[in-house]
Amino acid sequence: MILIEFRSVTKTYGVGQAAVRALRGVDIRIEEGEFVAIMGPSGSGKSTCLHIMGCLDTPTSGEYLFKGINVAGMSRYQRALLRRYHLGFVFQGFHLLGRTNALENVELPLIYQGLPPKERRSRAKEALAVVGLSGWEKHAPAELSGGQQQRVAIARALVTRPSVILADEPTGNLDSVQSHEIMKLLTVLNENHGITVVMITHDPEMALYARRLIRFFDGQVVSDEPNGSKKP
Amino acid sequence: MILNMLRIAWREIRRNIMRSFLTILGIVIGVAAVVTMVTIGKGATEQVRRQIASMGSNVLIITPGKRFGHGQPFGANIPFKEADAEAIARDITSVAAVAPVSSQALTAVYGNQNWTTQVTGTTNDYFTVTNRRLKRGRLFDETELRNGASVCVIGETVRRMLFGSTDGLGEMIRFQKFSCEVIGILEVKGQTATGIDQDDFVATPLRTYQRRVSGNQNVATIMVSIQDGVPTEKAQSDIARLMRERRRLRPGDEDNFTVMDMKEIAKMLTSTTELLTTLLGSVAAVSLLVGGVGIMNIMLVSVTERTREIGLRLAIGATEEEVLFQFLIEAVVLSAFGGIIGILVAIVASLGLTKMMQVPYEFQLGINVLAFLFSAVIGVIFGFVPARLAAKLNPIEALRHE
Structure with a gap:
């Protein structure tokens, strides 16, 4: 089943002389269960692409179909609900709530889903166990290493059982040991839990974990090929 | 969903407990100020009301001069005489007691003690009208009243200041121009709402006062108590008619005297304290508003x-x-919390202050609810x-x- 489909998507910021064309007609199809890495220099449009995939932004023209449904025509409210139930985000800067322990951070999306506290807690614990942080529930982000923080963030993305996890340079703030751990974790989620992963990265080594590599340049896809999944 | 939002908001507030506390401080102070002011104000009003009730609400006070005295007529106030009081007692059937009253501040001396007090010339009816009871000794007898004998009945404060631990009965008190023998001591009555000590008081027969103190036959005011069950308005108009007659006013002339009902005096006094309460409450309410701006900030x-x-x-x-x-919700929960804490502070503060100021304390449900709601509304507006x-x-x- 096709999960994500871009049909000649463009995105232009600003108007007139100052207009910046971030995407100039992008066609992408991502099947369920894929592990896709997106690479490209700064300003090539890869972040914009991910934001549109994540329904945080809307295309200027073209169509974006999520599970066959056109997202371009959705209201802000509908897109919020789509994010709530179907999408998981992982960011370069973790974005955990300070002075809030790991368990509560992971619970957060479930609060918006309106789950009762008991169920929330057990599911958050489960997610933390998946990312290998059992026993760290009561620790605040400040007491965790960067790698652990990113794992909490992944647990938060995972806890809603999303169709896809969108990761924006998830290893950008980590050293290489921690980076490899995070990548292995994403691989496990993809292979064992069947979660589609779309990840932006600058690091060719990290891109090797993905099974498909899309390269952006100047707002366009310049290459889109299987990666061979040469796991280092 | 609301429950969820409450949960999230509560978590946020707890996460920043210090900042939350500082945020609501303005509201706490505002609410505490409003509630305390109003509680004390109401207490003061209640005290005034009680005191007037203790004097008897069926009392009329007749004074020469027009009501509240602006634009006095020529010849100003023709004073009353003792005969006016006697006429009221004789001709108005609905009155229970009539007391002519004149008074002046004088210094009383006993041994090496002296004390400035209010000396009042009157009759025994005065004690009936003002609801005062004798503690020891006796009141004036007929002969003393008729002859203007040098005798006096004193209040507890005067007794304490002049005689200390002894009861002073039978002793002679000296004023500037005359001396009098203490024949009776009154029971303690306490302070008025305006802080006047009602036990700082010496009564002599009216004739004695007129002869030794004022040097004329005038009576400053006449106090009348009305029989139970008679409407004060009726007695008031009866007395007014009689006084117009005695003062030879023609129809169409304005009254050159005033018959005031205790209820009117009570209204006057309580309206003053109520005004003050409103004023202080409003000033405090402004601080509540400032607290709201603090929340917004x-x-x-x-x-x-x-x-x-x-x-x-x-x-x-x-x-x-x-x-x-x-x-x-964060703003509302914060300010509502501020409101609750403010109310608690106000309860403690007003308990302490009313005790200090000797005013009765009563929990003012209305203002507490109002202040709480207001603080929540401020949260909505400024949030x-x-x-x-x-x-x-x-x-x-x-x-x-x-």
Whole structure:
């Protein structure tokens, strides 16, 4: 089943002389269960692409179909609900709530889903166990290493059982040991839990974990090929 | 959903407990000030009311001169004479007791003690009208009243100041021009609402006062108590008619005297304390408003400070409305908390202050509820702008915010 489909998507910021064309007609199809890495220099449009995939932004023209449904025509409210139930985000800067322990951070999306506290807690614990942080529930982000923080963030993305996890340079703030751990974790989620992963990265080594590599340049896809999944 | 939002807001407040406390301080002080002011004010009003009730609400006070005295006629106030009091007692059937009253401040001397007090010339009816009871000794007898004998009945304060531990009965008190023998001591009555000591008081027969103190036959005021069950308005108009006759006023002439009902005096006095209460309450309410501005200020700072957090919440699926509600509820919960703490502070403060000021304390449900609701409303009003600001954030930009 096709999960994500871009049909000649463009995105232009600003108007007139100052207009910046971030995407100039992008066609992408991502099947369920894929592990896709997106690479490209700064300003090539890869972040914009991910934001549109994540329904945080809307295309200027073209169509974006999520599970066959056109997202371009959705209201802000509908897109919020789509994010709530179907999408998981992982960011370069973790974005955990300070002075809030790991368990509560992971619970957060479930609060918006309106789950009762008991169920929330057990599911958050489960997610933390998946990312290998059992026993760290009561620790605040400040007491965790960067790698652990990113794992909490992944647990938060995972806890809603999303169709896809969108990761924006998830290893950008980590050293290489921690980076490899995070990548292995994403691989496990993809292979064992069947979660589609779309990840932006600058690091060719990290891109090797993905099974498909899309390269952006100047707002366009310049290459889109299987990666061979040469796991280092 | 509301329950969820409450949960999120509560978590936020707990996460920043110090900042939350500082945020609500303005509201706490505002609510505490309003509630305390009003509670004490109401206590003072109640005290005035009780005192007047203890004097008897069926008392009329007749004074020469027009009501509240602006624009006095020529020849000013023709004073009353003792005969006027006697006429009222004789001709008006609905009166229970009539007391002519004249008084002046004089210094009383006994041995090496002296004390300035209010000396009042009157009759035994005065004690009936003003509801005062004798503690020891006796009141004036017929002969003393008729002859203007040098005898006096004193209040507890005067006794204490002049005689200390002894009861002073039978002793001679000296004033500037005359001396009098203490024949009776009155029971303690306490202070008036305006802080006047009602036991700082010496009574002599009216004739004695007229001869030794004022040197004329005038009577300053006449106090009348009305029989139970008679409407005061009726007695008032009867007395007014009699006094017009005695003072030879023609129809159409204005009264050159005033018959005042105790209820009117009570209204006058309580309206003064009520006005003061309103005034102080309003000043305090302004501070409550300032507290609201404080909440808005902190909430605005909080929105800026938490821009990334808001971005994250939006990214993981919070709707605009939920973010708006979160911040709004945070503001309301904060200010309502401020209100509750303020009320608790006010209860402690007004208990202490009423005790200190010797005013009766009574829990004022109305103002407490009002202040609480007002503080919550302030949360809504001053929380709305920051909350909207937060809800309208673009999630991408918010996430990038440094």
